[in-house]
Amino acid sequence: MNILVCVKQVPDTTEIKINPETNTLIREGVPNIVNPYDGYALETAVRIKEGSAGSKVIVLCMGPAQAQTALRECLAVGADKAYLVSDKIFGGSDTLATSYILSEAIKKVEEEEGRLDLIFCGKQAIDGDTAQVGPEMAEHLGLPQITYGIEAEVDGDMVKVKREAEVGYTIVGAKLPCLVTMTQTFYEPRYPTIKSKMAAKKAKIATLGAEDFASIDTGRCGLKGSPTKVKKTFVPVRNKDGLIIDEGSLEESTVKLVSLLSDAAII
Numbered sequence: 001m002n003i004l005v006c007v008k009q010v011p012d013t014t015e016i017k018i019n020p021e022t023n024t025l026i027r028e029g030v031p032n033i034v035n036p037y038d039g040y041a042l043e044t045a046v047r048i049k050e051g052s053a054g055s056k057v058i059v060l061c062m063g064p065a066q067a068q069t070a071l072r073e074c075l076a077v078g079a080d081k082a083y084l085v086s087d088k089i090f091g092g093s094d095t096l097a098t099s100y101i102l103s104e105a106i107k108k109v110e111e112e113e114g115r116l117d118l119i120f121c122g123k124q125a126i127d128g129d130t131a132q133v134g135p136e137m138a139e140h141l142g143l144p145q146i147t148y149g150i151e152a153e154v155d156g157d158m159v160k161v162k163r164e165a166e167v168g169y170t171i172v173g174a175k176l177p178c179l180v181t182m183t184q185t186f187y188e189p190r191y192p193t194i195k196s197k198m199a200a201k202k203a204k205i206a207t208l209g210a211e212d213f214a215s216i217d218t219g220r221c222g223l224k225g226s227p228t229k230v231k232k233t234f235v236p237v238r239n240k241d242g243l244i245i246d247e248g249s250l251e252e253s254t255v256k257l258v259s260l261l262s263d264a265a266i267i
């Protein structure tokens with residue numbers, strides 16, 4: 001079985017800073033990591049591989065050359081092969097363009113590696129935070145999708161996913177091939193060993209650029225091919241002047257709170 005995991009290299013912080021003039025992310029001076037949800041997806045993929053002889057885990061990342069570091073981290077914790085999708089034309093892509101390019105890359109990877117039975121993504125990236133790329137890729141590729149997985153197992157030609165629901169969990173099954181997005185699992189991703197780190201450092205990473213995709217429409221890539229435009233960004237002003245309601249008893253304080261909320265037309 002061939003399993004592909006999409007991993008994004010993200011800044012090691014949730015305090016994303018935006019350049020107010022260009023409205024793009026400021027990445028300088030911030031260390032990068034593998035998006036944590038992608039780490040859970042990778043661990044799930046490696047566990048499935050370990051239970052199914054002859055299986056292979058491939059990691060795919062779109063980003064600049066420095067994203068190779070993220071791919072090597074994945075190779076050190078169980079991935080067998082890594083592909084970096086990198087081209088100037090792809091820079092500044094919004095989620096639709098990103099998912100389109102990754103889908104085209106997946107078609108190319110399938111030509112090289114054979115059919116991909118399972119495609120994993122994180123539920124969202126901690127910088128962009130849109131949670132759109134996985135579901136959009138499933139649409140581009142015409143695959144069934146299961147989102148918010150916390151556990152996934154393969155049984156014959158089916159994948160069974162335990163997924164987070166508003167209340168509790170649901171178990172959803174789909175026929176392979178299928179795309180699954182993963183949230184935080186019950187288990188933690190494994191750590192690399194010194195030996196696996198050394199091997200990953202030496203591993204070859206295949207790089208794909210626009211010229212490697214036979215049928216890519218470059219008009220759908222990059223800033224120009226992105227229908228979403230950031231018009232303005234701002235940091236919300238926090239009002240620290242909280243109001244403490246103390247009318248002497250819980251009941252009277254509640255009545256006062258309800259009256260204040262009602263006056264403010266909030267309820």
Ligand SMILES: Cc1cc2nc3c(=O)[nH]c(=O)nc-3n(C[C@H](O)[C@H](O)[C@H](O)COP(=O)(O)OP(=O)(O)OC[C@H]3O[C@@H](n4cnc5c(N)ncnc54)[C@H](O)[C@@H]3O)c2cc1C
Pocket residue numbers: 006007008009023024025035037038060061062063091092093094095096098102120121122123124125126127128129130131132133134228229230
């Ligand atoms: C309007 C808009 C404008 C933007 N402009 C810029 C810009 O100018 N410059 C810039 O650098 N960024 C920009 N971004 C961010 C960029 O579009 C996103 O980083 C990218 O589209 C992925 O979206 P996300 O981070 O929300 O991923 P999500 O949809 O939250 O990610 C879900 C999952 O998809 C997979 N995934 C996502 N991205 C990748 C990837 N690159 N490689 C492999 N797997 C991936 C991962 O598995 C991830 O867990 C912009 C975003 C928006 C919404």
